[in-house]
Amino acid sequence: MTVDGTPRNPAEAGALLELRGLTATLDSPAGTAHLLRGVSFTVERGKTLGVVGESGSGKSMMIKALLGLTPAKAVVGGESIFDGVALHELKPEARRRMLGRRVGVVFQDPMTSLNPVRTIESQMVEAVRYHKGMGKGDARQLAMSLLDQVGIPRAADRLRDYPHQFSGGMRQRVMIAMALTCSPDLLIADEATTALDVTIQKGILDLLSELQRDLGMAMILVSHDLSIVAGRTDDVVVMYGGRVVDRRATQELFVPPMHPYTRALSLAIPRLSMPSHTRLMALTGAPPSVYDAVMSPEEADARDMVRWESIGIHNELERSRHSTAQRAPLTERPEAEDERRG
Amino acid sequence: MSQQPPPTGATSAPQDASRRRSAFSLTRAIQLPGQQPRRRSRHTGVPWLAVIWLSVLVLAAITADWIPGLPSYEEKIGGFAQPPDLSLGGILGTDGVGRSNLSRIIYGARISLTIAVVSTMIGLTIGVVVGMLGGYYRRAAESVSNVIANTLSALPPLLLLLALVSAMGATLPTITIALGIVISDLYIRMTKGAVISAISREYILAARALGARDLRLMVREVMPNLIPVLGSVVPMAMAIMIIVEGSLSFLGFGIPAPTPSWGGMIAAGADIMRTQPVVILGPVITLFLTVFSFNSLGDYLASRADGREGKL
Amino acid sequence: MNATLRAIGSRLIYGVPVLIIVTAGAAALLDFMPGSPGLAILGDSATPEQVARINASLGYDLPFWERYFNWAGQALQGNFGNTLFTQEPVLEVLMRRLGVTAQLALMAMLSSLIIAVPFALLAALRAGGILDRVLGVIASALLSLPSFVTVVLLSLIFVVAMPMFPATGWVPPTEDLGDNLRHAFLPVLALAVHESAFFYRVVRTDLSGVLREDFVTVARAKGLPKARIMFRHALRPSLTSLATVMGLSLGRMLGGAVIVEFFFSVPGIGAEAVTAVSVKDMPMIQAIMTLCVLVYVVIFIIVDLAYAWIDPRVSVR
Numbered sequence: 001m002t003v004d005g006t007p008r009n010p011a012e013a014g015a016l017l018e019l020r021g022l023t024a025t026l027d028s029p030a031g032t033a034h035l036l037r038g039v040s041f042t043v044e045r046g047k048t049l050g051v052v053g054e055s056g057s058g059k060s061m062m063i064k065a066l067l068g069l070t071p072a073k074a075v076v077g078g079e080s081i082f083d084g085v086a087l088h089e090l091k092p093e094a095r096r097r098m099l100g101r102r103v104g105v106v107f108q109d110p111m112t113s114l115n116p117v118r119t120i121e122s123q124m125v126e127a128v129r130y131h132k133g134m135g136k137g138d139a140r141q142l143a144m145s146l147l148d149q150v151g152i153p154r155a156a157d158r159l160r161d162y163p164h165q166f167s168g169g170m171r172q173r174v175m176i177a178m179a180l181t182c183s184p185d186l187l188i189a190d191e192a193t194t195a196l197d198v199t200i201q202k203g204i205l206d207l208l209s210e211l212q213r214d215l216g217m218a219m220i221l222v223s224h225d226l227s228i229v230a231g232r233t234d235d236v237v238v239m240y241g242g243r244v245v246d247r248r249a250t251q252e253l254f255v256p257p258m259h260p261y262t263r264a265l266s267l268a269i270p271r272l273s274m275p276s277h278t279r280l281m282a283l284t285g286a287p288p289s290v291y292d293a294v295m296s297p298e299e300a301d302a303r304d305m306v307r308w309e310s311i312g313i314h315n316e317l318e319r320s321r322h323s324t325a326q327r328a329p330l331t332e333r334p335e336a337e338d339e340r341r342g
Numbered sequence: 343m344s345q346q347p348p349p350t351g352a353t354s355a356p357q358d359a360s361r362r363r364s365a366f367s368l369t370r371a372i373q374l375p376g377q378q379p380r381r382r383s384r385h386t387g388v389p390w391l392a393v394i395w396l397s398v399l400v401l402a403a404i405t406a407d408w409i410p411g412l413p414s415y416e417e418k419i420g421g422f423a424q425p426p427d428l429s430l431g432g433i434l435g436t437d438g439v440g441r442s443n444l445s446r447i448i449y450g451a452r453i454s455l456t457i458a459v460v461s462t463m464i465g466l467t468i469g470v471v472v473g474m475l476g477g478y479y480r481r482a483a484e485s486v487s488n489v490i491a492n493t494l495s496a497l498p499p500l501l502l503l504l505a506l507v508s509a510m511g512a513t514l515p516t517i518t519i520a521l522g523i524v525i526s527d528l529y530i531r532m533t534k535g536a537v538i539s540a541i542s543r544e545y546i547l548a549a550r551a552l553g554a555r556d557l558r559l560m561v562r563e564v565m566p567n568l569i570p571v572l573g574s575v576v577p578m579a580m581a582i583m584i585i586v587e588g589s590l591s592f593l594g595f596g597i598p599a600p601t602p603s604w605g606g607m608i609a610a611g612a613d614i615m616r617t618q619p620v621v622i623l624g625p626v627i628t629l630f631l632t633v634f635s636f637n638s639l640g641d642y643l644a645s646r647a648d649g650r651e652g653k654l
Numbered sequence: 655m656n657a658t659l660r661a662i663g664s665r666l667i668y669g670v671p672v673l674i675i676v677t678a679g680a681a682a683l684l685d686f687m688p689g690s691p692g693l694a695i696l697g698d699s700a701t702p703e704q705v706a707r708i709n710a711s712l713g714y715d716l717p718f719w720e721r722y723f724n725w726a727g728q729a730l731q732g733n734f735g736n737t738l739f740t741q742e743p744v745l746e747v748l749m750r751r752l753g754v755t756a757q758l759a760l761m762a763m764l765s766s767l768i769i770a771v772p773f774a775l776l777a778a779l780r781a782g783g784i785l786d787r788v789l790g791v792i793a794s795a796l797l798s799l800p801s802f803v804t805v806v807l808l809s810l811i812f813v814v815a816m817p818m819f820p821a822t823g824w825v826p827p828t829e830d831l832g833d834n835l836r837h838a839f840l841p842v843l844a845l846a847v848h849e850s851a852f853f854y855r856v857v858r859t860d861l862s863g864v865l866r867e868d869f870v871t872v873a874r875a876k877g878l879p880k881a882r883i884m885f886r887h888a889l890r891p892s893l894t895s896l897a898t899v900m901g902l903s904l905g906r907m908l909g910g911a912v913i914v915e916f917f918f919s920v921p922g923i924g925a926e927a928v929t930a931v932s933v934k935d936m937p938m939i940q941a942i943m944t945l946c947v948l949v950y951v952v953i954f955i956i957v958d959l960a961y962a963w964i965d966p967r968v969s970v971r
Contacts, residue, residue, distance in 0.1 A: 067875055072782070093879065100877015107875075112868035117890045117965055126886070127876040162966045175872075493672045496950040497943065498905075500912045501924075504931045505679075505939070509686035585800040589913055592802040593928060605802060612806045612917075616814050626803050634798035641794075 015081075016186060016218045017043040017066075022078035024058075024065045033290040035061045037242040037300075038078065043186065048212060048219040050229030050250060052265070053239035056287055059222050060108075062239070063190050067105065068095040083185065101131040104179030104217075108191040110171035114163035120174055121159035128181040139181075146177035150207060169200035176207065180215070187212065188220045193228065205232060226265055238262050241288040241300065260301075260308035267311060284310040389642050392635035399632060403452040406445075413442045415449040415602045425620060434624040437607065438614050443624045446602035450625070453603050454632075457518050458583040462576060464522025469529020470568065474560055476530070477537030487530055494527035499582075500589055507595055514597060521587060525579055532575060533568060540567045570646075577640035581633045588629060604629045662955055669951035676947050677729075680940045681722040687934055690714060691738055694934050714936070725940060734944075735937035744941045747926070752908075752945070754824065755915070755922035759907035761838060762845035763900065769846070770853035771896075775884055778861040789854065796851035805844045805917040812840060822919035841918045845911060849903050856899045860892035867891075893964050901957035908949050 024036040036058050043049045053059045063069075065076045066087075080087040083102070087095050107113050115123060124146070125139035134142070140159065147155035150173040163171060172192060179187060189208055193201040209232050212219045223229055229236055229250070236253055238246035238261060246259040254266045267281040285307045288300070295303075406412065411430040413419050418440035419432060426435045434443035476487025494502070506520035540546065541564065549559055584604075590596040591605030599606070604625045611622035684690075692708035693700070709715050713724060728735065734744040777786040799807075813821045819840050825833040864870065865888055873883045912924035919925070923942060930938040 069871055069874055096874055097877040097879070100875065105872070105875045107868065107872060109868060113872050115869040115873075115887050115891075116967055118887075126873075126878065130876075130878055130882070164967050489671050489675070492668075493675045496672050496676060496947045498912070498946065501927050501942070501946065504912075504928065505683060505943075508931045508934070509683045511688065581798070588800055589802055592913065593916060595932075608802060608806055612809070615806065615810060619810055619814060622806060622810070626806070629800065629803060630795075630798055633800065634795065637794060637798050 014045060015042045016045045016083055018079075018081045019062075019066065020079040020081075022062065022065055022076070022080060024061055024070060024074050024076050026071065026074045031291040034292070034294060035074070035242055035290055036065060036076075036078075037294065039239070039242075039244050040078075041237045041244060041247055043218050043220060044234075045185070045218050046216050047234040048209075048221060048232060050233035050236040051220060051222040051239060052224065052226055052229050052236060054224055054287060056290075057239040058242040059224075059239050060190055061242075063105075063188055063220075063222060067099055067103065067188075068092045097131075100127060101182050102185050104182070104184035104187045106172070106175045106179050106187070106189045106192040109195050110168050110175055111195070113175055114171060116163055119160055119162060120166075124159075124174070124178045124181060127178070131182050142181060143177070146180055147174070149180075149211070150174070150177045151203075152177070169196055169204065172196060172200075172204055173207065176204070176211070180211065183215070184217060186218045186220065188222070190222045191224070192221075194223070194225070201228075208232075226269065238265070241304075242290065243297070243300070260304070264308065264311060281311040283307050387642075389635070389638035392638040395631050395635045396639070399451050399628075400455065402448050403455055406448045406452060409448075412448070413445050415441060415446045416600050417441065435620060437621055438610055438618075443607075443621070446607060447604070447624055447628050450602040450604045450607060451628070451632075453514070453597060453601060454584050454587060457514070457521060457587050458580040460518045461521035461525065461583050462580055464519060465525040465529050465579070466572065466576075468522065468526035470533050470565075470572075472526070473530040473533025474537055474564070477534040478541060478556065478560055478564070480538075484534070487534060491527040491530040491534075494524065494530075499524050499586055503586060503590055504593075504595060507590065512595055512598060517587065517590065517597065521583055524586065525583060528575070528579060529572065532571060536568050536571045537564055540564050574640060574643040574646070577636045577643065581636035581640070584629070584633060584636070658959070661958070665955045665958065666951060669947065672951075673944065673947045676943050677726070677940055678722055680943045681725060681936075682718055683939070684714065684721070684934075684936055685718060689934065691934055691936055695738060725937075729940075729944065734941040737938050738933065738935040744937045747938070748923070748941055748945060751921055751923050751926050754826075754920060755908055755911060755924065757827070758838065758841050758845060758911060758914070758920065758922060759904055761842045762849055762907060763904060765842065765846045766850035766853050766903075767900075770850040771857055774854050774857035774861060775889070777858055778865065778888070779880055779884060781862060781865070786858075790858070793851040793854045793858075796847055797855070799847070801844060801848060801913040802917070804847050805840075805914055808840055808844055808847075809917070822917075824918075824920045837918075837920075841911075841914045841920050844914045844918075845907055849907070852903065853896065853899060856895050857892055860895050861888055864888045864891050890964065894961055897960040897964065898957055901953045901960075905950055905953045 019042075020040050022036055022039040023034070026033045026035060039058070039062050041049070051059050051062070061070070065074075066080055068087075070076055076088075078088065082099065085098065087099070090098065114120070121140060121143055124143040125134070125136075128134050128142060129136075129139050143159060144155045147158060152158055152170060152173055158166075163174075166174060175192075187208070192208070193204050196204065205228060208219065208221070211217070221229055221233055230253070233250045236246075236248065236250045237244050238259065240259075240261045246262045248255075248258075253262065256263075258266075264281065264283050270280055288303065292303075402409070409430075418436075419429075419442050420427075420436045420440050422436070422438055422440055424432065424436045424440075426433055430444070432442060432444075434447065437443055437446060472487045472490055476484040497505075502524050503520055506523065507517060510516040510520060546559065546563055549563055554563075587596065588603070588605030588608070591603040592609045594606075594609070596603055596605060607625040608622060608629070611618075611625065615622060690705065690709055691712060691714055692705040695708055696704055706715070713721060716724070725735070732745065734748070736742060737744055737747060773789055777783075777789050780786060809821065812819050820837055824837050827834040861884075870883060870887055873887050878886075908923065911922060912928060914920070915922040915925035916928055923945070926938065927942050929935070930942065
């Protein structure tokens with residue numbers, strides 16, 4: 001169902017969004033920063049994709065590059081295809097106009113994402129009035145019902161309020177409602193709960209899952225928190241150093257063989273079944289610098305070996321598994337597949 | 343000085359507006375009319391032309407007496423308002439009385455720069471003392487410093503200057519002191535704002551906990567923090583000093599003739615502008631370049647001072 | 655409404671000590687000035703006794719505090735005395751001249767806004783582009799021109815080189831509107847040159863700051879066109895600084911358009927102030943100072959109220 005109740009075409013299936021080799025570079029006095037180094041993945045209609053990675057892995061930059069929101073000086077390359085439309089062939093403003101209508105975005109910081117000098121209503125309705133030419137009254141109705149749906153009490157009164165009259169969690173709900181006004185096919189939540197209290201996080205995440213189910217949207221959940229992604233996504237993409245290092249169905253995330261980084265992530269999760277005083281495994285060293293030259297995935301993996309070994313990824317168990325794997329490429333590299341495909 | 347606007351909110355992001363006080367409040371940093379309002383710093387490169395021009399000017403002003411071939415600013419070297427010729431003295435032509443324009447400009451620079459520097463020092467002294475006391479002790483002292491600064495800024499600077507000069511007479515020392523008083527409210531506000539934000543920082547609390555005495559704290563801990571803030575504003579303020587002093591001379595209340603001053607030269611040139619428009623150009627261009635250089639320098643220092651704070 | 659009235663009241667009260675200091679200072683000036691009003695009226699040829707008699711009759715032989723209290727008492731009743739030379743009621747003269755200065759100031763401010771704001775918006779739309787950079791340089795250059803240079807240059811262009819406007823003088827609008835505007839053109843232009851550069855700078859910089867805020871990214875993500883984002887999202891938060899700057903500009907022009915009025919012989923407050931100081935017209939000087947402080951206080955009250963109106967987070971204290 002879409003937001004206003006019209007049923008989605010049940011026959012629609014398949015890839016809604018496809019990224020191929022998305023790159024982003026930025027020239028700065030310190031050198032050329034390669035913020036994205038060839039990111040590729042697919043988002044299926046109606047499904048949820050999780051994007052996991054630490055700060056600096058490029059996940060937010062990837063969202064920005066997709067939406068055409070990168071800083072003016074950044075150069076974006078690669079291909080992005082949304083519902084059959086080649087976004088990379090569009091001019092930036094045309095791209096934003098198209099995506100603005102069909103993709104809803106919820107950003108990280110609810111405290112700064114809303115214009116402090118305008119009412120909630122004016123900010124909620126501007127997109128739908130621009131894209132769909134909706135009249136004032138209809139738009140207000142829509143806004144009210146959406147606020148209701150996201151759990152804001154007394155929606156009618158609240159429309160006239162200003163952002164500072166809402167708490168952080170409420171503001172994020174408003175952001176979600178705002179993102180849904182145009183009945184988007186895809187909802188992107190970029191660290192949407194990171195700035196919120198843990199107790200509120202769950203509420204927001206549950207809301208997102210519920211809305212996604214009801215409206216049949218595709219969703220991308222970006223987070224550095226694996227637990228957020230774990231129970232709520234169909235597929236997951238792991239990013240590290242500006243590239244995708246692992247890509248699989250969520251249920252199979254920790255089924256070996258997996259990229260050493262994914263393994264490291266799993267080792268960092270505390271489990272109640274562990275004996276007491278078990279040390280959590282944390283990687284030593286630092287993620288690769290954005291200023292590193294462009295390199296192939298094999299070269300990158302070789303460079304990163306030191307890091308993986310620091311927590312004994314190649315312990316007894318792994319070694320036995322890897323001894324068979326070592327004859328094959330070190331990691332399961334989706335990009336290598338694309339390269340082979342040509 | 344009523345010429346300056348209260349801040350554009352440069353010191354606080356929009357979401358801190360709840361902390362924003364009324365425009366009357368003096369706890370915010372001030373910008374000057376010529377200064378680029380500071381939001382986030384744009385990295386402007388060092389304004390080399392400005393530095394070169396100012397260096398040349400200062401050099402000429404200092405060595406004026408020893409420049410060979412430069413006539414004194416009083417002697418008549420030619421007819422009334424002659425166009426430029428090839429002699430050193432006549433290279434910018436002569437003024438309405440026949441004196442060398444170049445010479446008058448250089449000696450005028452001496453006056454203007456001296457006044458600018460000394461009045462700035464006076465203004466800084468008053469400003470730092472009042473601002474420091476007000477910002478450090480708060481409450482009563484702050485109210486007093488507020489009243490002082492408000493009083494000084496309530497009146498347009500030129501009128502205040504006129505009043506002071508009419509009372510004290512128009513000599514180099516009195517004009518300089520009067521200018522220092524006029525500009526001091528800018529320094530009071532900036533100092534007070536910087537002091538207030540500095541004393542809330544933890545190293546001050548730590549020093550206090552260790553029993554440091556007030557005076558020591560003010561001088562050793564707080565003062566160094568004032569330097570980048572005040573330093574970035576000094577060139578701008580000096581530009582204002584030059585302009586205001588020029589305005590005073592233009593109106594005829596400045597340093598009496600025959601001492602040359604740029605404002606006076608422009609006023610005199612304006613009188614004969616109809617027949618000899620060229621006379622004006624020398625002092626106008628010099629004045630403009632000097633003020634522009636100070637403003638550029640101030641812009642650069644301001645962007646650097648901001649950047650430094652950002653990295654903290 | 656109550657909070658607003660209380661806020662206005664507190665601002666006014668805050669202005670009282672300033673008013674007292676300024677006017678007392680003006681009264682005290684007399685003791686420092688060489689000569690005396692009596693001397694100024696009668697001239698050098700008068701005998702000391704004649705001078706002393708005039709001074710006594712005007713109350714200038716009294717000590718500072720008595721003089722001040724007398725003046726203050728009268729002033730609170732609306733009587734600011736008479737001008738020294740023409741013996742006209744100071745208040746009348748002042749009001750007349752205030753009208754002239756106010757006309758110049760308002761016209762200058764309006765034209766500056768009309769020029770500066772659209773250019774700032776245009777420059778911000780293509781930030782870093784040619785227009786942006788050129789305008790930035792022009793604004794810096796104009797801000798480095800003192801007003802006495804501006805008036806001379808404008809005169810050179812519009813009076814000497816291409817005589818289009820009268821060099822000096824003033825015709826009240828009630829007499830002949832066309833003539834009034836012709837006489838007002840150069841003074842207003844002289845004022846506007848500086849003010850528009852100033853407004854441009856302030857708005858342009860504020861816009862660049864606002865355009866970096868998150869909510870602008872959100873607006874772009876919504877797919878709204880650039881111009882709409884500029885007007886609906888970026889402009890409003892920038893208005894607070896503009897309001898402040900406008901207030902100051904008005905205050906500055908009302909009291910301080912001295913050079914412009916002097917040069918173009920416009921009968922405004924600034925020109926009157928210069929004359930008053932040079933002839934030591936004490937009643938006029940004190941009245942002008944009072945006016946300046948009042949203008950300052952009133953403008954700040956208005957600016958504060960404007961702040962509260964523009965930014966809903968700021969409450970009138």
